[in-house]
Amino acid sequence: MPTDTLTQPPTAVAPTTQGLHERALRNLGRTGRWRPAEFVFWALAAATFFFLPDQHLLLGEIAILGLFALSLDLILGYAGIVSLGHGVFFGVGAYVAGLISIHMTGEPITGLLLGGVAAAILGLATAPLLLLRASDLTRLMVTLGIAMLFYEAANKAAWLTGGADGLQGIWIDPIFGRFDFDLMGTTSYAYALVVTFLLFLVARRIVTSPFGLSLAAIRDNPMRANTIGIPVGKRLVAIYTISALYAGIAGALLAQTTMFVSLDVLAFHRSADVLLVLVLGGVGYLYGGLIGAIVFKLLQDTLSTLTPQYWMFWLGLILVVIVLIGRERITGAPATLWNRVRGMGK
Amino acid sequence: MLTILIDGIAYGMLLFVLASGLAVTLGLMNFINLAHGAFAMAGGYVTALLMNRWGVPFLATLPFAFLVPALAGAFAERTLYARLYRRSHLDQVLFSIGLVFMAVTATDYLFGSQQQLVQLPGWLQGRFDLFGIPVGRYRAFLIVVCSVLVIGLQLILNRTRFGSQLRAAVDDQRVARGLGIGVAGIFATTFAVGSGLAGLGGALGIEILGMEPTFPLKFMVYFLIVVTIGGTTGLIGPFIAALIIGVGDVAGKYYVPEVGAFLIYLLMIVILILRPQGLIARAR
Structure with a gap:
């Protein structure tokens, strides 16, 4: 991100506005790729x-x-x-x-x-x-x-x-x-x-x-x-x-x-x-x-065949557990795992 | 006309007792607890079961309707809620909706989905004349009991050592802790009392609001409306809001039944447009 120019020591030559502009465009392009x-x-x-x-x-x-x-x-x-x-x-x-x-x-x-x-x-x-x-x-x-x-x-x-x-x-x-x-x-x-x-x-x-x-x-x-x-x-x-x-x-x-x-x-x-x-x-x-829709529908399908009347209970339990563990940790888990695997490879 | 007013006031007072715990956790502690109705339901079921299965008289069940939810509340606060005070509002919403889903289905599983009915004692049934206006005895009883509770709560919050400690803990946790106030203990006690009051409200409300497994979902909106309209400074705002909602709802259902619950939501949105912080906002 362009913010790294701020951390450079003051002796470094400041990039021209032209360079900054191009870099910003490139970074924007990267998020859209x-x-x-x-x-x-x-x-x-x-x-x-x-x-x-x-x-x-x-x-x-x-x-x-x-x-x-x-x-x-x-x-x-x-x-x-x-x-x-x-x-x-x-x-x-x-x-x-x-x-x-x-x-x-x-x-x-x-x-x-x-x-x-x-x-x-x-x-x-x-x-x-x-x-x-x-x-x-x-x-x-x-x-x-x-x-x-x-x-x-x-x-x-x-x-x-x-x-x-x-x-x-x-x-x-x-x-x-x-x-x-x-x-x-x-x-x-x-x-x-x-x-x-x-x-x-x-x-x-x-x-x-x-x-x-x-x-x-x-x-x-x-x-x-x-x-x-x-x-x-x-x-x-x-x-x-x-x-x-x-x-x-x-x-x-x-x-x-x-x-x-x-x-x-x-x-x-x-x-x-x-x-x-x-x-x-x-x-x-x-x-x-x-992804959530896939997980939810599959859960609903299996839970409601197991306990037709009470599947809401398990849904509630899942919600409570997700929040207690922390949403970031669950959705971030694959990324963390991937980074760790890559880190071991190096 | 006056009968409707009195019915509305009784209904409003009941709503306030139900929502007063939420007024503290949501209004003062800023924790969005959608599961508040679950504790009210617990109180209602305690009374209904004690009366119908063991024949305990109505008044004698009320202390239990307070104690059981209060203990459950204290337990839940220590084990679950305390971890979530600092989390985002979205997390709090998700967590408490999850609890509601669990409470609704668990109650359905344990006690069945039918309405719980109770037989009120004879001296609370029927009507009597007050200066020529017919007044339901139970409504009058509710108004008296709830008024006592309202005044008691207000005194506790404003006049006692515990009340000032609570207000200090809510205003600035760090400073309060620095002054040697046991913030965690105070929050747990407050949460327990709030849950207990909800339970008491649930028990008192069986006759008027009904009691069935979907109770927490059905009345969740009402509790939230009372607190959001009331504002988050103390208990006076929610009390006024509860009375407005109570009278508005009863009068609306009587005079314009085709509009029904519509009126309440409209009232809430209008009040929130005019006063986004609630009727009585914190002076800043």
Whole structure:
């Protein structure tokens, strides 16, 4: 990083601004470069489509949950906003996508985009509330309050949302008029995976851009970020809106692939679950949400076959243990191990 | 009209007793403990089980409804919570949500998912006339008991040696420790008393709020609202907040039932927009 010029003894010739500029660009480029492990990850994801045809339903759920967790990572991992109500964007996206398919058109891409946009508008509208002398507690309560508000609203507005019975009669046309949604979930999985991948690429570009780096600065020290000229409020509103868009698209994907929306999409446990997913995978490196979704769904699958009614207990236990051991130590373990192995080789 | 007001006040007072422990751990010690409702549930179950399985009279179960959660709270504080005071808020949220999940399913497993019902003693049932207004006896009983608790707590916090030690420990741990105050012991005691009060609130609230395994999740939001709206300076703020929420909720459900719980969340968001630090903010 360019900061090492500061540690040089004063006798050293100061690099010209031109040199500094180039070095900064090079360092920025390095954070954005693709690592081999990332290619492997996506190659494996694509391979699951061909080699695990029986698991497409589960895999589709994983892709959607991964996208949802990714959206939370954008605000929590990169901007340090703690939210207990992220599920509201997921739910709004799901309901809007469902309503569009019933009242307007069954064309999936339209529903997907409009679901995302609706959530983004809500995000943009509620983001200023997060900036109020922002303490973590106020943020938690405001996000939680908004989520509960929408849950109650969807519950009461039965004429629009179907209330507790859920939104029925959703029908989604084939994608591009060619790929029909089948019962095995094959089309759904391909659809969800492609959407998640494309949005991941965009998110990756966002967080490695100067905009993304300024978010990290805000996360680490808002006051200092403000003094070096970063418009803290605007940046937080922007990333919150983007994150809401992502969550809305994830919700729309769920509505379209299951062709059903119930109140459950707005329930508190959605917001808590997605937090857990992200923590399982690790906060602040984009893959955390995706890996967390895989771990979470597999855990849920095994635990709920072992103890159908009480799998939440084991989930709670895992959370408690993770926190007591320390999140950094768990997610950092592979890296530490790798460094140690490399160190022994030298 | 006045009956609704009195019902609302009783409800609010109950909320305050339930949330007072949280007002100290969250408000003063700045620890986000979403599992507070689990201790309240423990108290409620102690009372319900003692009454229904062993026929212990209602009033006699209340001390146990205080003691059992208090001991559980002290144990949990020493073994688990004490390690997390210095951790990030995210860690605290995750940890306490984990505890809630465990408490909910464990209770479901042990006692079943049905509502726990209790039979109140005869002298607490029915209504009586107070200057021509019909008042539920149990509501009046709640108001009296909770008022005594509120005044007692306020006196302990502001007038006793323990209270001033606690306030010192909360304001500046290092200096307090330097003055020879046993900060760890004080925090443990406070946490235990807070959990005990939650348990007592849970027991008193069986009749009004109900008691079932999902209790900690269902009422978590209410407790948090009381504390965040109330502000983090002492117990007066949360007390006023609890009364506002109590009266607002009862009146809202009576006059505009179609809006329901909507009103409470809206009220909270509006108050937090106007006063982000809560009703009574710390003077700085």
